Amino acid sequence: MTDDTKTNANDYRDTLFLPKTEFPMRGGLPKAEPKWIERWDEMRLYDRMREEAKARGAKPFILHDGPPYANGPIHLGTAMNKILKDLVVRGHQMLGYDASYIPGWDCHGLPIEWKVEEEFRSKGRGKDDVPGDEFRAACRAYAAKWIEVQKQGFRRCGVEGDWDNPYLTMNFESEAATVREFLSVAMSGRLVRGSKPIMWSPVERTALAEAEVEYHDRKVPVIWVKFPVQGEDFSVVIWTTTPWTIPANQAVSFNPDISYGLYEVETVMSEEELGFAPFAAPGDKYVLADALAEAVMDSAKVSGFKRVSDVDPKGWTLSHPLNELSDFYKHDVPMLAGDHVTDDAGTGFVHTAPAHGEDDFLVWIANGHTASDIRDIVNEDGVYEHPELPEALQGLDIIRTSGKKRGEQGKANQEVMRLLTEAGNLLSRGVTVIRDAHSWRSKAPVIRRATPQWFIAMDKPGTNGSAPLRDLALKALEDTGFVPPQLRNRITSMVADRPDWLISRQRNWGVPITLLVSPGGEPHTYALPEDKALEVNKRILDAIAAEGVEAWFSAEPAKFLDGIADPAGWEKVTDVLDVWFDSGTTHAFTLRDRGIIDEKTGQADVYLEGSDQHRGWFQSSLLENCATRSMAPYKQVVTHGFIVDSEGKKMSKSLGNTVEPQKVADQFGIEILRLWTASSDFTEDLRISDDILKTNAESYRRLRNTLRYLLGALDGYDEAEAVDAKDMPGLERWVLHRLAESDALIRKSYAAFDFKRVMSAMLNFCGVDLSAIYFDIRKDSLYCDAPSDLRRRSTRTVMALVLERLLVWLAPIMPFTTEEAFLISHIAGKADSVHLLTFPETPESWLDAAHAARWEKIFKVRRVVTGALEVERREKRIGASLEAAPEVYIQEKSLIEAFEGESPADIFITSGAELIDGAGTLAAYHLDDTPGVAVLPKKADGIKCARSWKYFDPKTADPAYPDITPRDAEAVREIREKS
RNA sequence: GGGCCGGUAGCUCAGGUGGUUAGAGCGCACGCCUGAUAAGCGUGAGGUCGAUGGUUCAACUCCAUCUCGGCCCA
Numbered sequence A: 001m002t003d004d005t006k007t008n009a010n011d012y013r014d015t016l017f018l019p020k021t022e023f024p025m026r027g028g029l030p031k032a033e034p035k036w037i038e039r040w041d042e043m044r045l046y047d048r049m050r051e052e053a054k055a056r057g058a059k060p061f062i063l064h065d066g067p068p069y070a071n072g073p074i075h076l077g078t079a080m081n082k083i084l085k086d087l088v089v090r091g092h093q094m095l096g097y098d099a100s101y102i103p104g105w106d107c108h109g110l111p112i113e114w115k116v117e118e119e120f121r122s123k124g125r126g127k128d129d130v131p132g133d134e135f136r137a138a139c140r141a142y143a144a145k146w147i148e149v150q151k152q153g154f155r156r157c158g159v160e161g162d163w164d165n166p167y168l169t170m171n172f173e174s175e176a177a178t179v180r181e182f183l184s185v186a187m188s189g190r191l192v193r194g195s196k197p198i199m200w201s202p203v204e205r206t207a208l209a210e211a212e213v214e215y216h217d218r219k220v221p222v223i224w225v226k227f228p229v230q231g232e233d234f235s236v237v238i239w240t241t242t243p244w245t246i247p248a249n250q251a252v253s254f255n256p257d258i259s260y261g262l263y264e265v266e267t268v269m270s271e272e273e274l275g276f277a278p279f280a281a282p283g284d285k286y287v288l289a290d291a292l293a294e295a296v297m298d299s300a301k302v303s304g305f306k307r308v309s310d311v312d313p314k315g316w317t318l319s320h321p322l323n324e325l326s327d328f329y330k331h332d333v334p335m336l337a338g339d340h341v342t343d344d345a346g347t348g349f350v351h352t353a354p355a356h357g358e359d360d361f362l363v364w365i366a367n368g369h370t371a372s373d374i375r376d377i378v379n380e381d382g383v384y385e386h387p388e389l390p391e392a393l394q395g396l397d398i399i400r401t402s403g404k405k406r407g408e409q410g411k412a413n414q415e416v417m418r419l420l421t422e423a424g425n426l427l428s429r430g431v432t433v434i435r436d437a438h439s440w441r442s443k444a445p446v447i448r449r450a451t452p453q454w455f456i457a458m459d460k461p462g463t464n465g466s467a468p469l470r471d472l473a474l475k476a477l478e479d480t481g482f483v484p485p486q487l488r489n490r491i492t493s494m495v496a497d498r499p500d501w502l503i504s505r506q507r508n509w510g511v512p513i514t515l516l517v518s519p520g521g522e523p524h525t526y527a528l529p530e531d532k533a534l535e536v537n538k539r540i541l542d543a544i545a546a547e548g549v550e551a552w553f554s555a556e557p558a559k560f561l562d563g564i565a566d567p568a569g570w571e572k573v574t575d576v577l578d579v580w581f582d583s584g585t586t587h588a589f590t591l592r593d594r595g596i597i598d599e600k601t602g603q604a605d606v607y608l609e610g611s612d613q614h615r616g617w618f619q620s621s622l623l624e625n626c627a628t629r630s631m632a633p634y635k636q637v638v639t640h641g642f643i644v645d646s647e648g649k650k651m652s653k654s655l656g657n658t659v660e661p662q663k664v665a666d667q668f669g670i671e672i673l674r675l676w677t678a679s680s681d682f683t684e685d686l687r688i689s690d691d692i693l694k695t696n697a698e699s700y701r702r703l704r705n706t707l708r709y710l711l712g713a714l715d716g717y718d719e720a721e722a723v724d725a726k727d728m729p730g731l732e733r734w735v736l737h738r739l740a741e742s743d744a745l746i747r748k749s750y751a752a753f754d755f756k757r758v759m760s761a762m763l764n765f766c767g768v769d770l771s772a773i774y775f776d777i778r779k780d781s782l783y784c785d786a787p788s789d790l791r792r793r794s795t796r797t798v799m800a801l802v803l804e805r806l807l808v809w810l811a812p813i814m815p816f817t818t819e820e821a822f823l824i825s826h827i828a829g830k831a832d833s834v835h836l837l838t839f840p841e842t843p844e845s846w847l848d849a850a851h852a853a854r855w856e857k858i859f860k861v862r863r864v865v866t867g868a869l870e871v872e873r874r875e876k877r878i879g880a881s882l883e884a885a886p887e888v889y890i891q892e893k894s895l896i897e898a899f900e901g902e903s904p905a906d907i908f909i910t911s912g913a914e915l916i917d918g919a920g921t922l923a924a925y926h927l928d929d930t931p932g933v934a935v936l937p938k939k940a941d942g943i944k945c946a947r948s949w950k951y952f953d954p955k956t957a958d959p960a961y962p963d964i965t966p967r968d969a970e971a972v973r974e975i976r977e978k979s
Numbered sequence B: 001g002g003g004c005c006g007g008u009a010g011c012u013c014a015g016g017u018g019g020u021u022a023g024a025g026c027g028c029a030c031g032c033c034u035g036a037u038a039a040g041c042g043u044g045a046g047g048u049c050g051a052u053g054g055u056u057c058a059a060c061u062c063c064a065u066c067u068c069g070g071c072c073c074a
Helices: A009-015 A029-042 A045-055 A076-094 A110-122 A132-156 A172-187 A243-248 A290-299 A358-366 A412-423 A469-478 A485-497 A530-547 A579-584 A586-592 A617-629 A661-667 A670-679 A690-713 A730-751 A755-784 A790-810 A815-823 A849-874 A893-898 A904-908 A966-978
Strands: A060-064 A098-100 A191-201 A213-228 A235-240 A251-254 A260-268 A285-289 A302-310 A317-319 A332-337 A349-352 A426-439 A447-456 A481-483 A604-610 A634-640 A887-890 A914-917 A925-927 A930-936
Touching (some): A029 A132, A045 A098, A076 A132, A076 A634, A076 A670, A076 A730, A172 A586, A172 A617, A213 A243, A235 A243, A332 A358, A485 A617, A604 A617, A670 A815, A690 A815, A730 A755, A755 A966, A849 A893, A849 A904, A893 A914
Parallel strands (some): A060 A098, A235 A285, A481 A634
Antiparallel strands (some): A191 A447, A213 A426, A260 A285, A317 A332
């Protein structure tokens, strides 16, 4: 009980309304976040969101998840990717959609197979000792292990989704659906079998796709080789960095646009000068590109030579340089014209081994030869193997495939060079460094090797008369929306230029290519009449549905052909599908088979991935759905950049500039990472560093404190207290205007995936409009006015409306903190979780541009006043602004009128203020950018109110409360009467 | 080497179709408050808009070249 007779200042403290809340100033995020996730689990939040959205008839919004590869823990890039998706999904949920999200994983493929092989090897079992089914089971277990790890990591990031029912490309239903989709492509007639030189890794004994190789510098031999021109006394000279391909040579290419000359060697450098004997001899005659003749002669240690005549290589026939050594090389070597030949390096002639080079293959075919003419002398281990090959070459390896020197060059190159020397056709040799393809797993060099493979043709029309896949895909891209828009170019040009899609892999861990090849070498989908082929397909699908893909691997062709065709001579394809085909099919088994979108015509609203996926998932999904349904599987493609350090350099373990998500979670809390994700421009590269994270922690503090202040100010708030907007003071109506303005901006920004705009709008709104202006001004009313006072009730009403909106506007970005605040807020009763709410209606009537313009004028004057008070402070004449009662001289009429009905002292947070129409004295304070306003800062007269700390004239005091202002006396009366 | 994209204050971002002293928030410096207190408020200092050249009366905004960085490819 207080003693009324005392006038001690502290006495009024308990008559003040000070902010009171359990919401701590500091979030303690690292510890709190996992608890919130548990809570959401327990309440089945994701299911509740679906149920409630459906109950209110919400339109679906589908972001289809691109699957990460299940072979390691998550890193910052994958975390950011998932958080971004979560922002999109949560944002649209808040906008009122039924925004479901099914996360997925990519499970098949080489990297996992490689790891599992390693595991077997460490137990002393080589790849040929492990049965296929056991091997695949081990791969399955390996993927499952990492899926669990990654799932926990993503969940820790606050990503909401159907974590109990994710899609996995290795699920039996997914595998069955992938087979179904593949057979559908096969039936469309776009499938072709070809023998093409493709990238082949001898170490892994597999074909590799572009996405599976990386380019590194490598030291390689370089040789200049003479090909004798038949019927002449001179040779054409070629240059190559792959001596091992010489035994497979079948032609030499030239370019008709290059000028060639016949050159004769006159003198060569001596053995004494060189330390070895040059291969060239005086009198030798070579044909060379004129632009390169000197360089070639240099390499050949020729010290003097002359140009004999112009020549035209067209129509010549050459002999193989090993012609003398074996019957295998007695064949003619034709000259082929090709524009891949240039005269800026080499000799102007290109040795052509169609089995071992893309260009070689193309020029070979273009000159009327066929794929069956191609000499294939290298087996899957990268070893020479051919019955007619000279004994010296049999069994030599190109790349070492095992042991310590794995990946280094094998014996083939040396032996070829030796044989060329023996044959007298090696002109020169050396060593150079080239950038060449290496397997991304083993890091060993890859070779190009012709192998029978399956392709999806880009330019072949479908059997049902549909357009070629390339045309369908390009058309589909035109119909697709792109964020950012300029990236449409990128995927379009990639699709326009890409070669046929190589989909076969000679591996174990994958979805089988379920084709039966007829005795005539055709897949059953073409070899059989359509109805019979469909019957076979049905048997295949039924078997896989019943027993999984093992049903294919273990079956004999008869199982599928009996009664339809004579199984004799038919072969089962044992290759598996490229993993990109699997992932390109995710829309089918995740969205279509689950009934989320229409089987035939449905599209996901958004695919969102990093820019690398223009070549990857965006494209594989596009091609797959165009081949099967003639349209893109998505309406919009959203692309994000990559994470780089504070200098803009990419992250790498060797540079030591990586940031681990777990470390961020432990040190700052994942919400800080979410704040960072939201405030960055994700369409470009995203910079991160410790300092950048600290900056975001500061932003978090500001947002959290704003929520905290609102919660404190609204302690005990009741709807009954609420005041109608039209009855509120001008300042409150200005806040409502800002609220309505923000509402439009926030909705628009979330809809456009522009989270950084949400962030900057929120930070500005909280930091400036609320904290620096509104809260600061209304502190006095909030703390000191009587509970029944209209101004105070208006303040609390507005604060309640502000809090209600801030919580949901921020919820997608800060799901933890907003939930924490929501549950102790005045609207906690509205739902069990803030995430079950949507953005509330914000009356357009709150928008009042004229009113806002008026308040801009008031704030303009306010800035001059605060400036003037700052000078007083510096001069030590005042401390708190309440010690002042300025005279404000205003010449511009509209500025004075803006204050009509308002209390300038309240707005300036001074004990008094007088607005005077006039110029003021020269001594008055003014700002250059606000002419016509001058402030004479006067000290407030009177005594300091013991309650509100405002200075006032004691003569005006209520006799019962002489030490406080009449306003405070009234408030104290009301409070004490009630208690 | 090729294709696409980007380079605005210390940091994160704004800056329709070229046009007055290039903005915000944060950070920083200084000061105030001590009834949002490991908070709050105020004032201030920071950028010739990656570089160079050009078009124009006028360019951060258009063009060219270069440079740095990213993704993809060779």
